[in-house]
Amino acid sequence: MIIKNGNVVLRDGVKKQDIRIEGNVIAEIADHIEGEGIDAAGLTVFPGLIDMHVHFREPGYEYKEDIESGSRAAVKGGFTQVCCMPNTSPVCDNAAVAYFIRHRGEDVGLVKVHPIGAITKGENGEQLADIGGMKKQGVVALSDDGKSVANSKVMRFAMEYASNFGLTCLCHCEDKELVDGGVVNEGYSSTLTGLKGIPRAAEDIMIARDICLAQSLDLPVHICHVSTYSGVQLIRAAKQNGVKVTAETCPHYYAVTDSIIESFDSNTKVNPPIREEIDRLAIVEGLKDGTLDCIVTDHAPHHVNDKNVEYNMAAFGISGIETSFSFAITYLYRTGALTLCEIADKMSGAPARILGLEGGEIAVGKAADLTIANLEESYVVDSEKFVSKGKNTPFNGYELYGVVKYTVVDGKIKYREA
Amino acid sequence: MLKHKDLLGLYDTSAEEICEILSTAVNMKKLLLQNIKKLPHLQGKTATTLFYENSTRTRVSFELAAKYLGAGTVNISASSSSVQKGETLIDTGKTLDAMKNDIIIIRHPMGGAPRLLAKNVRAHVVNGGDGMYEHPTQALLDFYTMQETFGSFNGLKVAILGDIKHSRVAKSNLFGLTKLGAEVRMYAPQTLIPKGMDAMGAKIAKRREEAIDGADVVMGLRIQLERQQGGQFPSLSEYSEFFGVNRELMRYASPRAIVMHPGPVNRGVELTSSLIDADNSKIEEQVLNGIAVRMAVLFLLTQREGQV
Numbered sequence: 001m002i003i004k005n006g007n008v009v010l011r012d013g014v015k016k017q018d019i020r021i022e023g024n025v026i027a028e029i030a031d032h033i034e035g036e037g038i039d040a041a042g043l044t045v046f047p048g049l050i051d052m053h054v055h056f057r058e059p060g061y062e063y064k065e066d067i068e069s070g071s072r073a074a075v076k077g078g079f080t081q082v083c084c085m086p087n088t089s090p091v092c093d094n095a096a097v098a099y100f101i102r103h104r105g106e107d108v109g110l111v112k113v114h115p116i117g118a119i120t121k122g123e124n125g126e127q128l129a130d131i132g133g134m135k136k137q138g139v140v141a142l143s144d145d146g147k148s149v150a151n152s153k154v155m156r157f158a159m160e161y162a163s164n165f166g167l168t169c170l171c172h173c174e175d176k177e178l179v180d181g182g183v184v185n186e187g188y189s190s191t192l193t194g195l196k197g198i199p200r201a202a203e204d205i206m207i208a209r210d211i212c213l214a215q216s217l218d219l220p221v222h223i224c225h226v227s228t229y230s231g232v233q234l235i236r237a238a239k240q241n242g243v244k245v246t247a248e249t250c251p252h253y254y255a256v257t258d259s260i261i262e263s264f265d266s267n268t269k270v271n272p273p274i275r276e277e278i279d280r281l282a283i284v285e286g287l288k289d290g291t292l293d294c295i296v297t298d299h300a301p302h303h304v305n306d307k308n309v310e311y312n313m314a315a316f317g318i319s320g321i322e323t324s325f326s327f328a329i330t331y332l333y334r335t336g337a338l339t340l341c342e343i344a345d346k347m348s349g350a351p352a353r354i355l356g357l358e359g360g361e362i363a364v365g366k367a368a369d370l371t372i373a374n375l376e377e378s379y380v381v382d383s384e385k386f387v388s389k390g391k392n393t394p395f396n397g398y399e400l401y402g403v404v405k406y407t408v409v410d411g412k413i414k415y416r417e418a
Numbered sequence: 419m420l421k422h423k424d425l426l427g428l429y430d431t432s433a434e435e436i437c438e439i440l441s442t443a444v445n446m447k448k449l450l451l452q453n454i455k456k457l458p459h460l461q462g463k464t465a466t467t468l469f470y471e472n473s474t475r476t477r478v479s480f481e482l483a484a485k486y487l488g489a490g491t492v493n494i495s496a497s498s499s500s501v502q503k504g505e506t507l508i509d510t511g512k513t514l515d516a517m518k519n520d521i522i523i524i525r526h527p528m529g530g531a532p533r534l535l536a537k538n539v540r541a542h543v544v545n546g547g548d549g550m551y552e553h554p555t556q557a558l559l560d561f562y563t564m565q566e567t568f569g570s571f572n573g574l575k576v577a578i579l580g581d582i583k584h585s586r587v588a589k590s591n592l593f594g595l596t597k598l599g600a601e602v603r604m605y606a607p608q609t610l611i612p613k614g615m616d617a618m619g620a621k622i623a624k625r626r627e628e629a630i631d632g633a634d635v636v637m638g639l640r641i642q643l644e645r646q647q648g649g650q651f652p653s654l655s656e657y658s659e660f661f662g663v664n665r666e667l668m669r670y671a672s673p674r675a676i677v678m679h680p681g682p683v684n685r686g687v688e689l690t691s692s693l694i695d696a697d698n699s700k701i702e703e704q705v706l707n708g709i710a711v712r713m714a715v716l717f718l719l720t721q722r723e724g725q726v
């Protein structure tokens with residue numbers, strides 16, 4: 001198959017090129033290649049997007065999402081690989097669940113589904129999970145996402161033990177005592193609404209702790225969904241000091257601020273919470289200067305029953321995998337904050353490097369994972385049109401640019417816009 | 419005319435609407451003072467108090483207000499466990515709708531719950547206090563008391579001292595008073611002052627004297643014992659010594675100053691007993707005004723019907 005006439009996002013620039021795919025690899029990139037394929041004239045060709053932080057809910061919460069619906073949502077959103085957080089039921093803390101998730105992903109056969117193993121059994125923060133056994137079944141990282149490993153000694157041993165298997169811990173950073181039942185960012189909007197606030201320090205303290213552990217052990221650590229300006233500062237300083245820390249953020253942290261909670265729309269409830277303009281600006285800056293390596297969605301689909309209740313009782317999370325690419329185009333590319341090459345790196349190259357995944361770049365010999373989109377076309381977000389089971393987005397009515405036309409995984413078209 | 423079907427908070431209530439409620443309450447209070455407690459305004463209507471939090475004073479005040487206007491009343495007390503496990507709030511509301519109930523007065527420990535209910539029911543919803551969000555009728559009765567004493571809000575200096583952070587009363591007062599042209603000062607231990615109050619128009623005082631200086635109204639807010647247990651100040655006696663209001667401090671206030679408190683009062687904590695029982699204390703008057711104001715609110719909300 002040939003992808004013809006597209007604007008191809010290469011590592012060092014965007015060039016009009018044809019791409020020839022043979023089997024599941026990129027075989028040739030040249031000015032003009034003869035043959036049949038996709039006419040990508042006017043479209044932009046990205047390396048297949050990788051979302052290293054999603055919740056596909058299977059096994060256990062299939063009423064919220066399952067690997068099939070999640071996979072369909074992923075390819076519609078332009079993703080070719082996803083990494084599933086282990087907070088399923090049962091928790092992915094053993095080889096059997098990891099095996100199940102990986103094989104369910106293969107059976108569905110749309111997006112490459114990588115399991116992430118729990119750090120501790122049952123994500124209870126006490127005893128190490130079966131890390132070696134899970135690695136054998138293909139987990140690509142470890143995380144107790146949804147909570148922090150509160151005990152620093154357990155976290156230290158986890159990082160050390162994981163290093164034997166070449167796995168990195170992805171740290172959800174949250175000091176539960178400081179969170180103390182909070183549901184939104186602590187600030188003007190929390191006071192206005194009377195919704196209990198979560199101070200930045202609740203996140204920052206754990207970011208700092210995990211940086212300290214990584215530094216003293218000289219091991220890598222990855223910080224999940226950074227939402228605070230002060231967290232960006234901590235990570236920036238750590239990187240300058242040579243600590244092996246990488247970090248991610250999400251569209252809702254670089255695009256909007258916590259004034260959106262004033263509607264009491266429980267779809268704005270997410271953990272960590274959406275914060276203030278000072279944080280949003282720092283996160284954009286962190287993406288620009290490389291402090292924040294990648295963009296993930298933290299795709300957290302929920303059933304309407306989990307959201308259509310009192311704000312305090314509503315589940316945390318935003319269904320974001322179908323809008324993430326357009327958010328990047330609208331809020332990072334069109335604003336001039338990032339170039340297309342930088343966006344490709346944040347959403348494909350960096351996740352591949354951090355986790356050692358294939359793909360991540362359009363180059364000869366690389367996996368034929370491609371995302372082909374029209375960056376000039378816009379649409380209005382309507383969650384009823386989501387293919388994810390999770391319709392929980394606070395962004396209904398937002399006009400976004402960047403429409404995915406084709407998602408190619410291992411040389412096969414897995415999504416084509418209707 | 420009130421603009422909304424419901425009274426959820428003063429944040430989205432205009433100064434004109436507040437003034438209309440207050441002037442309607444003047445007439446209600448006249449009738450009350452004549453001991454006329456069988457009025458026709460809500461005849462044939464039903465009001466339900468749906469309380470997910472313990473309260474005697476507010477619930478009784480609403481219930482009597484509805485009864486004095488001729489409405490039938492039903493009281494539902496839901497324990498907090500039923501919030502966690504039982505029927506959802508929306509389903510409870512729809513059930514009351516199906517029973518042809520006209521007004522729901524809700525108190526709920528979670529901010530925004532009355533708003534969620536109001537969006538999903540036909541009945542008028544009156545917020546009787548939700549979490550740390552709003553308690554509009556308490557603030558309205560406070561305004562009524564201030565207006566009765568001073569005639570106008572313009573330039574009125576109101577000092578609020580106590581647990582600002584967890585107080586829906588402080589917020590509803592702030593939202594309303596700033597719209598009415600009054601000046602609001604606040605003072606509390608830093609652990610009980612939430613972020614952003616200044617941006618909402620309050621002056622956060624550095625010292626008690628600064629808050630009370632020249633104040634026309636000195637309002638204490640109840641200190642819940644659980645705040646001390648939660649480590650936000652060391653002891654009630656220390657609170658009272660450094661953050662409470664006593665006769666000495668009242669010398670900084672305006673000579674015409676009144677003392678208010680939404681109740682129930684911890685005597686000797688927020689305010690000393692001598693202040694509570696003094697001639698310029700309006701604490702008991704607030705209770706009577708509360709009935710008049712709630713009568714006005716219930717009446718005005720139901721007046722909207724037929725005048726779409």
